[in-house]
Amino acid sequence: MNARVGRDGGEPLVVGVDGSEPSLRAVDWAADEAVLRGVPLRLVYACLWDRYEGGAVAQGLGRPPAAPPSPRDVVDAGTERALARHPGLRVTADVLDEEPEYALVREGRKASALVLGTRGRSGVAEMLLGSVSLAVAAHADCPVIVLRGSHDNQATPPVHGRIVVGVGEDPKNSATVRFAAEEARRRGVTLEAVRAWRCPAHESTGHPLLVGGPERLYEERAAEELETALRDVPEDVEVRRRTVEGHARRVLLDASHQADLLVVGARRGEGHLGLQLGRVAHGLLHHSACPVAVIPHPDGAA
Structure with missing residues (x-):
C-alpha cells in the first residue's frame, strides 16, 4: 500500500470524531480508505457532542478520567493516530461549534464520503444506532459509511474478500x-x-x-x-x-x-x-x- 497517496488532491474523506473508542476506531478505517482512494483525510469534531465521550483519548494522553480532553485534544489524538497508521497521508482536522448533524451534512457537500463510528457503550447498546448517524445518512449529499459490526479497525487488507x-x-x-x-x-x-x-x-x-x-x-x-x-x-x-x-x-x-x-x-x-x-x-x-x-x-x- 502506497502511504503517500492523499497528497495529490481530490475531495477529502471526512470522518466524525468525538473522543469515544468507536470514533477512534473509525479513524483507523477511514485512514485505510483514504489511502485506497488517494485522497486526503479530514477529521471533524462538532463541539456540541457529549464531552464525556473522551475517556479513550484521556487514557491515551495519560490523563485521569476526571480530566476529559478538550476538543482540540480529540482531533489532535485522531490526527496522530491516522499518521501513525499511514505516515504519508495528508490529514487535516477542525473543531466546529455546532450540532454534529448539521456540521457533518455540510462537510459532506465537499467530501468524497463521510465515515462515522457507532456510539454504543455495550454489546446491547451497539445494536442501536445514534441519531447523528441516521440523520447524516438521511440528508448527506455524498456516500455515508457507518462502521457497524466487527470491522477489525481496517478497510484493508480484506477480511472476507x-x-x-x-x-x-x-x-x-x-x-x-x-x-x-x-x-x-x-x-x-x-x-x-x-x-x-x-x-x-x-x-x-x-x-x-x-x-x-x-x-x-x-x-x-x-x-x-x-x-x-x-x-x-x-x-x-x-x-x-x-x-x-x-x-x-x-x-x-x-x-x-x-x-x-x-x-x-x-x-x-x-x-x-x-x-x-x-x-x-x-x-x-x-x-x-x-x-x-x-x-x-x-x-x-x-
Missing part, C-alpha cells in the same frame, strides 16, 4: 452499483450483487399444475434486473450474482456476515420528523454485521 451491493427496485439507477464496483476494484475483491424478490401470496396459490409458475416469473424478473444493474461494471471486477427469495432487509443482513462492506441505495422520504431513510437502509444501519455504505441518488430512489 467480498463487497456486497443490494440492487433495489430501480436497477437502471447505477450510482449504488458503481460505488460498490469501485470499492471492490480498489480492494481487489469480489463484488457480490444481491437482488431480493418475493412472490405475493395470492399469486403463489392456485391451480396445482401452476405451482412454481408465478415464483419462477418473479425470480426471472429479478435476474433480469440484476443484469441491468450490472451492465456498466468494469470487466476487471469479478462479479457474483445472487437472486434470493425473501425480504430485502433480511436477505442483506444475512449477506453482511460474510462481507467487508455492504452497499445500499438511499430511499429517502418525508416523515413526520422530516427526511428519513427507507426501512431497508434503516434496518441495515441498525443491525448489519459489517460496515454499511449508504449511497444517495438524485431522485431519491433506492
Whole structure:
C-alpha cells in the first residue's frame, strides 16, 4: 500500500470524531480508505457532542478520567493516530461549534464520503444506532459509511474478500452499483450483487399444475434486473450474482456476515420528523454485521 497517496488532491474523506473508542476506531478505517482512494483525510469534531465521550483519548494522553480532553485534544489524538497508521497521508482536522448533524451534512457537500463510528457503550447498546448517524445518512449529499459490526479497525487488507451491493427496485439507477464496483476494484475483491424478490401470496396459490409458475416469473424478473444493474461494471471486477427469495432487509443482513462492506441505495422520504431513510437502509444501519455504505441518488430512489 502506497502511504503517500492523499497528497495529490481530490475531495477529502471526512470522518466524525468525538473522543469515544468507536470514533477512534473509525479513524483507523477511514485512514485505510483514504489511502485506497488517494485522497486526503479530514477529521471533524462538532463541539456540541457529549464531552464525556473522551475517556479513550484521556487514557491515551495519560490523563485521569476526571480530566476529559478538550476538543482540540480529540482531533489532535485522531490526527496522530491516522499518521501513525499511514505516515504519508495528508490529514487535516477542525473543531466546529455546532450540532454534529448539521456540521457533518455540510462537510459532506465537499467530501468524497463521510465515515462515522457507532456510539454504543455495550454489546446491547451497539445494536442501536445514534441519531447523528441516521440523520447524516438521511440528508448527506455524498456516500455515508457507518462502521457497524466487527470491522477489525481496517478497510484493508480484506477480511472476507467480498463487497456486497443490494440492487433495489430501480436497477437502471447505477450510482449504488458503481460505488460498490469501485470499492471492490480498489480492494481487489469480489463484488457480490444481491437482488431480493418475493412472490405475493395470492399469486403463489392456485391451480396445482401452476405451482412454481408465478415464483419462477418473479425470480426471472429479478435476474433480469440484476443484469441491468450490472451492465456498466468494469470487466476487471469479478462479479457474483445472487437472486434470493425473501425480504430485502433480511436477505442483506444475512449477506453482511460474510462481507467487508455492504452497499445500499438511499430511499429517502418525508416523515413526520422530516427526511428519513427507507426501512431497508434503516434496518441495515441498525443491525448489519459489517460496515454499511449508504449511497444517495438524485431522485431519491433506492
